[in-house]
Each structure stands twice: as C-alpha cells, then as structure tokens.
Amino acid sequence: MPPDGTIAMTPEQHGDLKIDLRQIGYFIAIAECGSITRAAARLGITQPSLSEAVARLERDLGAALVLRTGRGVVLTRAGAALAAHGRVILGAVQAAVRDVRQLGAEARGPVSLGLTPTLTSLIGVPLAETVAHEHPEIQLLISEGVSPVTLEGLSNGRLDLGVCYEGHDFGAFEAEPLWEEELFLLSAPDDWPDQDRDGCFVRRPLAFRDLAGLPLILPNRPNGMRNLFDRIARSRGVELKAVLELNSLGNAISIVTRASAHAILSHAAVVREAERGELVLVPITDPPLTHTAFLLRRKGQPVSSASQLVERLMIRILGEMIARYGLRARLLRGAAG
Known part of the structure; x- marks a missing residue:
C-alpha cells in the first residue's frame, strides 16, 4: 500500500462504483466527530453498522480512508480528500434540491416583469389585478420602460421576464415572438x-x-x-x-x-x-x-413556476384585450404557452 494509504484501482473497479449520498454523509460525520462511535450516535445508527459502511466505502473506492487509533480515527490523505469533496457535493445537492423544489413547487414568490409603455397601458392593470386576486402568493412587480431599458434589466437580473419590440439585439436572450x-x-x-x-x-x-x-x-x-x-x-x-x-x-x-x-x-x-x-x-x-413584440428571458436563467404562470396570464389577457377592443393585432403564442 502506498504511504498515503491509497490502493490502486483497476479499470474494472472504476466502472463498478456504487457510492451514494448517504455514504458520503456518513463519512463526513466521522470526519467531523473524529470517532466512529460518536459519529454513529450523531447519525442514530449502531457503531458496527457505521464501521461496515466505512469498510464498504473503502472497498468501493479502493482506498484506505481512516486509520484507527486509541482515541478514535484519523483521516488518511485520501479520506481527507473525500471529506472535502463530499462537503462540496452534499452542499451542491442540497442547493439543487432547494432550487428544484422552489422552481417546481406551487407558484409563489416574486416575479419582476418589464413591459413596453403600450403593453403597460393595455394589460398592466388587469394583469396586476388578476395575479393579486387569483394568485396572492405571487408578488408581481411590473416595470415600464422602452425596449433598451428592459433589455438592460434582463441582463443584470433585475427582471425575470420582459417584452420588447423587434429591432434590437436579442442574442443574449431566449426570445419568442409574442404578438404582432x-x-x-x-x-x-x-x-x-x-x-x-x-x-x-x-x-x-x-x-x-x-x-x-x-x-x-x-x-x-x-x-x-x-x-x-x-x-x-x-x-x-x-x-x-x-x-x-x-x-x-x-x-x-x-x-x-x-x-x-x-x-x-x-x-x-x-x-x-x-x-x-x-x-x-x-x-x-x-x-x-x-x-412584433418578443417575450424575453436571459439565457440560462432558471424559470420559476410563478414566472411561468405570470407569462400564461399575460398571454391570456392579451387575447382578451384583442377580442374586447377589436385590436388590429394577433397573438403569436397560444395561451397554453
């Protein structure tokens, strides 16, 4: 065995890794407690079960992760690397879970929308009233501005969603024709x-x-x-x-x-x-x-359920305005999005 306690992995072993997040969490607890016994007590499992989990992790990784002493355990260099990477992995997974739950859950939270003066005058009030009445858990903020102002707000993250007219560079945005x-x-x-x-x-x-x-x-x-x-x-x-x-x-x-x-x-x-x-x-x-007006989002920007709902309501209300006033306009996106 090399001095750092690692064991060489075969190519076959690389393809057989079966490490799960629970194992990583167990090992981080051991690293923080400095003792398998204390870590087992924190995790609410038996000491033999945790010892077996560590042994299985070492077999899967092909590396010795801890050295047992009379006072507990000491991490090998490989074990210290796993603990450091494991914290990053678990932190990223927890953040991902939070984001997915927030974005995929019932529509709620703030949504900032940038509209042209024409659309603010036409649908600003009915859209705000509809959101407040039908979806009070959404906080809608409507900002009125000419297209360059809306594009700037989308670029710097101040706006989640915007509507701009053609004739500008939409290269940094996801752009879909909205109405003509x-x-x-x-x-x-x-x-x-x-x-x-x-x-x-x-x-x-x-x-x-x-x-x-x-x-x-x-x-x-x-x-x-x-x-x-x-x-x-x-x-x-x-x-x-x-x-x-x-x-x-x-x-x-x-x-x-x-x-x-x-x-x-x-x-x-x-x-x-x-x-x-x-x-x-x-x-x-x-x-x-x-x-033609385009519906815009910044490329790569997460889309919340609340933002999707506001988008659908905006399209629905635009359709209602076309019918009510006989507007010489047509929707280029359906109400279903």
Missing part, C-alpha cells in the same frame, strides 16, 4: 376630413410615400420602430418630416389629440383615446406597417 400589431397613422378627427370610417378606423388607406407631406412625431433614434420607418423611407425614396422626436408615448398621444401633429402607432397604444373619439386611425399601405 398593425401600425396606423394617428390623427385628431378634425385633422382628417375623411368621414368614411368604421368606428375609429378610416376606411381609405394612405400610401407610405404620402406620409412625407405630414407633420409627424417620431421616436428618437436609436429606436426599433424609428429604424423601421427610416428603412422603408429610404427604400421608397422619401423623407419623413419629424416636427418632434420623443419616446414618451403619453406625450405623443396628447399632442396628436390636440391636432398639432400626427404619429404612427398601434391601435393598442391608443385604444382608450380611440374609444372616446379623440383619435382616428388611418391604415398605411405600400407597404403596410407592422411590428
């Missing part, structure tokens, strides 16, 4: 004399090239929607007239309702103003404009 919206030219009713309407929708569409003659409120660059407008304008050889550039959805809508300018937004962004007759929506053609 049609975009319209928004106008105050007095600013658009066409009376041929279907509710808030003007029946006669406007070609994209004709946007060039209108005073527009456009998002600040860089912005996914602004990139879309700029790309199409270049392809059509037209220049859009931005009388104001801002990313504040509320301010842009307010300016349009005052008949000071036009904007290009979705029906979902202005559903309440349209219902009150404060805005009309003009379809855009050649080409029609749409944009």
Whole structure:
C-alpha cells in the first residue's frame, strides 16, 4: 500500500462504483466527530453498522480512508480528500434540491416583469389585478420602460421576464415572438376630413410615400420602430418630416389629440383615446406597417413556476384585450404557452 494509504484501482473497479449520498454523509460525520462511535450516535445508527459502511466505502473506492487509533480515527490523505469533496457535493445537492423544489413547487414568490409603455397601458392593470386576486402568493412587480431599458434589466437580473419590440439585439436572450400589431397613422378627427370610417378606423388607406407631406412625431433614434420607418423611407425614396422626436408615448398621444401633429402607432397604444373619439386611425399601405413584440428571458436563467404562470396570464389577457377592443393585432403564442 502506498504511504498515503491509497490502493490502486483497476479499470474494472472504476466502472463498478456504487457510492451514494448517504455514504458520503456518513463519512463526513466521522470526519467531523473524529470517532466512529460518536459519529454513529450523531447519525442514530449502531457503531458496527457505521464501521461496515466505512469498510464498504473503502472497498468501493479502493482506498484506505481512516486509520484507527486509541482515541478514535484519523483521516488518511485520501479520506481527507473525500471529506472535502463530499462537503462540496452534499452542499451542491442540497442547493439543487432547494432550487428544484422552489422552481417546481406551487407558484409563489416574486416575479419582476418589464413591459413596453403600450403593453403597460393595455394589460398592466388587469394583469396586476388578476395575479393579486387569483394568485396572492405571487408578488408581481411590473416595470415600464422602452425596449433598451428592459433589455438592460434582463441582463443584470433585475427582471425575470420582459417584452420588447423587434429591432434590437436579442442574442443574449431566449426570445419568442409574442404578438404582432398593425401600425396606423394617428390623427385628431378634425385633422382628417375623411368621414368614411368604421368606428375609429378610416376606411381609405394612405400610401407610405404620402406620409412625407405630414407633420409627424417620431421616436428618437436609436429606436426599433424609428429604424423601421427610416428603412422603408429610404427604400421608397422619401423623407419623413419629424416636427418632434420623443419616446414618451403619453406625450405623443396628447399632442396628436390636440391636432398639432400626427404619429404612427398601434391601435393598442391608443385604444382608450380611440374609444372616446379623440383619435382616428388611418391604415398605411405600400407597404403596410407592422411590428412584433418578443417575450424575453436571459439565457440560462432558471424559470420559476410563478414566472411561468405570470407569462400564461399575460398571454391570456392579451387575447382578451384583442377580442374586447377589436385590436388590429394577433397573438403569436397560444395561451397554453
């Protein structure tokens, strides 16, 4: 036997290891107690049973793990290595069990969700109310922000789940298309004399090239929607007239309702103003404009049951809003996820 007490293992022995976590726990108790007798008392088993467990472990590993003395036992170098690795192994297993139980158990705990201003306005309140009423054990925190802010929150772990519109780099995230919206030219009713309407929708569409003659409120660059407008304008050889550039959805809508300018937004962004007759929506053609929202998580991030439930509720409520308001939008994910 080598000086450190190890015994050479054959290739066959490598394939026959049958060590379980209980054996590792037993050995750690011996290492901490310095005595098989005291370790047996701590573990609630007999001393002969523990001695046999140690002997079996030594046979399985092909190494002497303890040296018996008149005062108890002393670990060999191999035994000290097993005790050190065993503590790490048991700690990792215990952490894994805690995580699995938390993630797989009944949905509960905090969930942080980042939404665009449009979606916050549309589903923020009903989603928060639904979670509070149906699942009070979940603490939902909704953060409103433009897509770059949501992406930053997902990257640094502040957000568990986020919704962002296309036009950004989603390489660091698990990204799934959530819904697609049609975009319209928004106008105050007095600013658009066409009376041929279907509710808030003007029946006669406007070609994209004709946007060039209108005073527009456009998002600040860089912005996914602004990139879309700029790309199409270049392809059509037209220049859009931005009388104001801002990313504040509320301010842009307010300016349009005052008949000071036009904007290009979705029906979902202005559903309440349209219902009150404060805005009309003009379809855009050649080409029609749409944009897609994506559901995002950071790659490798554990997904809790609570987060999955919030995701399903969000999709369900989006479907309800499409039906209730007749939104020109469609879900790209089913309510079952």
